[in-house]
Amino acid sequence: MAGFEGFEDRHKEVFREEARELLSELEGSLLELEEDPENTELIERIFRAMHTIKGSGAMAGFDEIVSFTHELETAFDLVRDKKVPVTKELIGITLTSRDILRDMLEGTAGSSAGQAAQEIISNLKHIIPEFPCSGSKKVQPHGINEKALCLPGEEKALTYRIRFRPNQDIFKIGTNPSFLIDELRALGDCMVIAQIDSIPVLSEFDFEACYLYWDFILTTSHGVNAIKDVFIFVENSSELKIEVIDDGLSQSPDYKKIGEILLEKGDVSAEDLRKALRQRRNIGSIMVESGLVEQGKLTSALAEQQYIREKRKQFKEAEAAASVRVPSRKLDVLADLVGELVTLQARLNQFSLTENDSELVAIAEGVERLTDDLRENIMSVRLIPISTVFSKLKRVVRDLSSELGKEIELEIEGGETELDKSLIEKISDPLMHIIRNSIDHGIEPPAGREALGKPRKGTIILHVFHSGASVLIQVRDDGKGLDAEAIRTKAIDKGLIPPGVEIEGKDIYQLIFASGLSTANEVTKISGRGVGMDVVRKNIDALRGTVEVESWKGKGTCVTIRVPLTLAIIDGLLVKIADDHFVIPLSIVEECVELTRSETVGTNSRHIANVRGEIIPYIDLRDIFGIGGTPPEIEQIVITQTDGRKVGFLVDSVVGETQTVIKALGSTFKKVDWISGATILGDGTVALIIAASHIMKLWEEQGAQRTACKAE
Amino acid sequence: MFEYRFEDLNHATVLSLSGELTLDEAISDLRNVLLEKLSHADNIVINLDGIKAIDLSVLQLFCSAHRMALTSGKSLSLSSYPTLFMKAVRNVGLSSLVCRNDIWRAECLWPELSMLPGEN
Amino acid sequence: MGKTVLIVDDSASMRQIVSFALKDAGFDVIAAVDGKDALEKLNAIKTEMIITDLNMPNLNGIELIKQVRQTTGHKFTPIIMLTTESQESKKVEGRQAGASGWIVKPFTPDQLLGVVKKFIR
Numbered sequence: 001m002a003g004f005e006g007f008e009d010r011h012k013e014v015f016r017e018e019a020r021e022l023l024s025e026l027e028g029s030l031l032e033l034e035e036d037p038e039n040t041e042l043i044e045r046i047f048r049a050m051h052t053i054k055g056s057g058a059m060a061g062f063d064e065i066v067s068f069t070h071e072l073e074t075a076f077d078l079v080r081d082k083k084v085p086v087t088k089e090l091i092g093i094t095l096t097s098r099d100i101l102r103d104m105l106e107g108t109a110g111s112s113a114g115q116a117a118q119e120i121i122s123n124l125k126h127i128i129p130e131f132p133c134s135g136s137k138k139v140q141p142h143g144i145n146e147k148a149l150c151l152p153g154e155e156k157a158l159t160y161r162i163r164f165r166p167n168q169d170i171f172k173i174g175t176n177p178s179f180l181i182d183e184l185r186a187l188g189d190c191m192v193i194a195q196i197d198s199i200p201v202l203s204e205f206d207f208e209a210c211y212l213y214w215d216f217i218l219t220t221s222h223g224v225n226a227i228k229d230v231f232i233f234v235e236n237s238s239e240l241k242i243e244v245i246d247d248g249l250s251q252s253p254d255y256k257k258i259g260e261i262l263l264e265k266g267d268v269s270a271e272d273l274r275k276a277l278r279q280r281r282n283i284g285s286i287m288v289e290s291g292l293v294e295q296g297k298l299t300s301a302l303a304e305q306q307y308i309r310e311k312r313k314q315f316k317e318a319e320a321a322a323s324v325r326v327p328s329r330k331l332d333v334l335a336d337l338v339g340e341l342v343t344l345q346a347r348l349n350q351f352s353l354t355e356n357d358s359e360l361v362a363i364a365e366g367v368e369r370l371t372d373d374l375r376e377n378i379m380s381v382r383l384i385p386i387s388t389v390f391s392k393l394k395r396v397v398r399d400l401s402s403e404l405g406k407e408i409e410l411e412i413e414g415g416e417t418e419l420d421k422s423l424i425e426k427i428s429d430p431l432m433h434i435i436r437n438s439i440d441h442g443i444e445p446p447a448g449r450e451a452l453g454k455p456r457k458g459t460i461i462l463h464v465f466h467s468g469a470s471v472l473i474q475v476r477d478d479g480k481g482l483d484a485e486a487i488r489t490k491a492i493d494k495g496l497i498p499p500g501v502e503i504e505g506k507d508i509y510q511l512i513f514a515s516g517l518s519t520a521n522e523v524t525k526i527s528g529r530g531v532g533m534d535v536v537r538k539n540i541d542a543l544r545g546t547v548e549v550e551s552w553k554g555k556g557t558c559v560t561i562r563v564p565l566t567l568a569i570i571d572g573l574l575v576k577i578a579d580d581h582f583v584i585p586l587s588i589v590e591e592c593v594e595l596t597r598s599e600t601v602g603t604n605s606r607h608i609a610n611v612r613g614e615i616i617p618y619i620d621l622r623d624i625f626g627i628g629g630t631p632p633e634i635e636q637i638v639i640t641q642t643d644g645r646k647v648g649f650l651v652d653s654v655v656g657e658t659q660t661v662i663k664a665l666g667s668t669f670k671k672v673d674w675i676s677g678a679t680i681l682g683d684g685t686v687a688l689i690i691a692a693s694h695i696m697k698l699w700e701e702q703g704a705q706r707t708a709c710k711a712e
Numbered sequence: 713m714f715e716y717r718f719e720d721l722n723h724a725t726v727l728s729l730s731g732e733l734t735l736d737e738a739i740s741d742l743r744n745v746l747l748e749k750l751s752h753a754d755n756i757v758i759n760l761d762g763i764k765a766i767d768l769s770v771l772q773l774f775c776s777a778h779r780m781a782l783t784s785g786k787s788l789s790l791s792s793y794p795t796l797f798m799k800a801v802r803n804v805g806l807s808s809l810v811c812r813n814d815i816w817r818a819e820c821l822w823p824e825l826s827m828l829p830g831e832n
Numbered sequence: 833m834g835k836t837v838l839i840v841d842d843s844a845s846m847r848q849i850v851s852f853a854l855k856d857a858g859f860d861v862i863a864a865v866d867g868k869d870a871l872e873k874l875n876a877i878k879t880e881m882i883i884t885d886l887n888m889p890n891l892n893g894i895e896l897i898k899q900v901r902q903t904t905g906h907k908f909t910p911i912i913m914l915t916t917e918s919q920e921s922k923k924v925e926g927r928q929a930g931a932s933g934w935i936v937k938p939f940t941p942d943q944l945l946g947v948v949k950k951f952i953r
Contacts, residue, residue, distance in 0.1 A: 011852075014844055018843060018844045018845050048842075051887050054916065055843065055846065058938035059937060059938045171907075173932050174881075174908055174909050174930070174931075174932035174951060175951065179950055179951060179953070230950075233932060233950065236927075
């Protein structure tokens with residue numbers, strides 16, 4: 001409240017003079033009242049004197065006088081309302097009060113005045129049982145402009161939509177809305193759209209009425225209360241609606257559709273909107289032409305759309321200006337270096353523990369913390385929204401569907417989901433393949449769909465979302481679904497499953513990922529060459545991901561791809577077989593159980609373990625990797641879950657969790673399916689990373705004994 | 713206060729307004745004058761070059777008069793858009809863009825003003 | 833050419849505080865000590881806004897507002913009430929009588945101008 005001090009000084013003396021007069025008037029009135037206790041005129045005068053001392057005293061900064069007078073005023077308010085009688089005692093107390101007030105005013109009594117005032121107040125409460133126990137009421141400064149006095153800038157800028165429809169009588173209470181509009185404009189970027197549909201023809205025009213009303217779009221950081229303050233004196237008599245329509249966070253340059261805006265604002269009914277939408281033309285002009293909405297309302301909605309888009313563009317540009325472009329190769333190098341650091345740090349940790357030096361341990365811990373932070377930051381730099389590949393997909397859907405004479409809409413959910421850049425590059429092709437398949441084999445031709453009672457237009461939904469340390473990408477279509485029988489026949493035909501072996505449910509659909517299987521009767525140039533889905537699986541396996549398919553006959557198919565958030569570093573479980581180390585990705589590990597020799601069921605490399613009554617097949621990695629030596633008496637089974645199935649891996653011992661940087665294997669190992677990479681451990685030794693799903697496939701392909709297992 | 717003056721030309725009746733065209737009891741006079749003229753003249757042109765102020769109460773009156781003229785097949789227009797007038801129109805967010813429909817917008821009384829901030 | 837504001841209050845210090853604040857902001861200010869005085873001043877001097885206390889002898893604020901609204905030339909004149917916190921019901925009464933707004937005592941010059949600028953420039 002700058003300037004308030006000087007302001008007070010200018011007025012303190014004037015108030016003193018005025019208060020002296022009022023106090024002597026008060027004394028005279030009180031003495032008169034003693035003679036004539038029923039005289040309401042006198043009571044009124046006493047009350048008014050107190051009221052004026054209080055109000056003007058507050059303005060001039062006499063706080064002590066204000067709070068004391070407030071109590072006296074309260075007492076005389078009760079007298080005025082005839083709730084308290086005028087007694088000699090009351091008058092006596094009030095006269096003493098008047099003297100105390102004079103002392104306070106002249107500043108002659110010092111702190112004793114305050115004490116005397118307190119006594120008076122308790123006396124008053126004593127003789128007036130009705131006295132409210134509010135105590136000395138704090139006189140707060142008026143708050144209308146408090147917001148404006150606060151420093152702006154701290155609060156975030158939001159964009160509001162405001163509909164202000166003043167009462168037609170607003171002129172008659174001395175208010176001209178254009179000043180309120182000016183005030184709104186002062187709060188930030190503001191768009192003003194007048195609505196003129198209430199203006200009558202001249203013969204019915206009442207010059208005292210305000211027919212105009214307004215839509216505003218305002219971007220301000222002052223908060224909603226500042227907006228309400230603008231309308232404070234008219235809000236009760238007017239229609240005022242304030243909504244936040246943009247929080248400045250949205251990355252998308254798109255904004256709501258016109259129909260949506262009109263509906264939100266209550267300018268059209270849902271029913272009318274549906275009618276207009278059915279005509280499949282520019283819905284704005286349809287609605288105006290058919291009189292469902294006024295031009296002004298449409299203009300307002302259009303302007304809102306344009307405004308928000310413009311705002312978002314500006315925001316994006318501002319953000320872009322504050323960013324740097326770096327070739328992604330540089331980021332890869334950086335990520336590699338951080339990987340080396342992680343490895344070195346693990347060695348440091350191990351070393352520090354064996355040295356038993358507390359200072360070294362502290363240093364190692366510090367390095368670990370920093371390395372973790374560094375790693376996370378590098379990873380986040382490499383993350384980009386998956387929507388970057390979507391425009392390519394949209395194009396494919398558009399081109400393919402028109403080529404095939406199909407009507408297909410691609411809906412995308414979760415396009416803002418972020419993924420490692422290199423992962424996005426690698427996921428793009430498999431994703432394209434799956435979508436091609438949906439378009440070609442899944443979605444029926446329009447006529448066929450109509451015959452089935454489905455909408456002409458088919459839908460492919462692409463849904464991306466996070467789930468733990470993975471990202472799930474689902475492609476769902478509402479087409480005809482997979483034909484389980486056709487797949488079975490084909491699979492038997494191709495020798496993928498021995499005749500007579502029962503494969504059911506989900507498992508049958510998984511067969512579409514086997515190489516050489518295509519159920520399309522005719523080979524089209526888009527898909528159906530029998531390669532494709534197996535390539536999809538290979539690609540996703542290479543990303544340490546999984547792919548699953550579900551299907552409902554006549555209703556559609558859903559392919560789910562699960563990939564880890566990042567490629568460069570994984571959390572793994574370090575296990576040991578003889579002197580060799582292996583890493584199993586932690587994301588698929590369910591639990592570890594001990595296996596004693598005596599518990600072994602089954603023979604050779606196909607084993608079954610009984611885990612709390614559940615029969616789980618396990619694979620002996622010693623066999624798979626051809627490691628010699630004798631296993632220990634007690635071995636460990638690491639139970640994993642992939643593609644919805646549980647499989648255990650038999651190892652000698654479990655070392656513990658580890659964070660590892662994946663090193664690609666040289667081309668020599670390209671053919672080794674069951675290893676997805678290698679990593680260097682803290683002590684410098686190399687550990688191989690197990691490609692669990694491949695090993696399982698390998699294991700399955702080695703014989704169809706699973707059915708035999710199930711029978712047990 | 714404001715003053716008005718009529719001038720009958722060959723094809724139009726020119727109404728020249730001057731002074732402060734703001735919310736005032738006197739606005740009722742302006743309404744009545746316009747109403748009366750619209751019953752006789754087919755083509756009214758309003759000249760605002762002499763005005764010192766104009767506010768939304770008068771702007772909506774013009775809009776109403778224009779609407780009346782159009783419904784009775786007559787013409788009412790503004791001879792020019794003085795700066796002061798443009799400022800007032802912009803301030804209250806009027807523009808030909810908010811007019812009822814395409815037919816009317818073609819001869820809307822208001823200039824076509826973009827709504828976006830910073831564009832005018 | 834400043835707009836003219838009439839301040840009506842029986843308290844001399846209030847009249848001074850309000851008029852100083854308004855004059856600093858470039859308005860012309862005239863003052864009246866009560867409602868009756870105010871009506872006389874309104875007749876004599878062209879006034880664009882009225883700021884009035886409510887509790888006054890000889891025609892209180894609410895009565896003044898009612899009469900001003902009946903006065904030729906003041907149908908649309910903005911009228912601001914000076915109230916205290918304890919006068920919540922008076923606000924409603926004042927609005928019904930035709931007041932444009934209010935400001936609660938005590939207030940700073942900035943707060944006063946914030947309210948005044950909602951009605952005149």
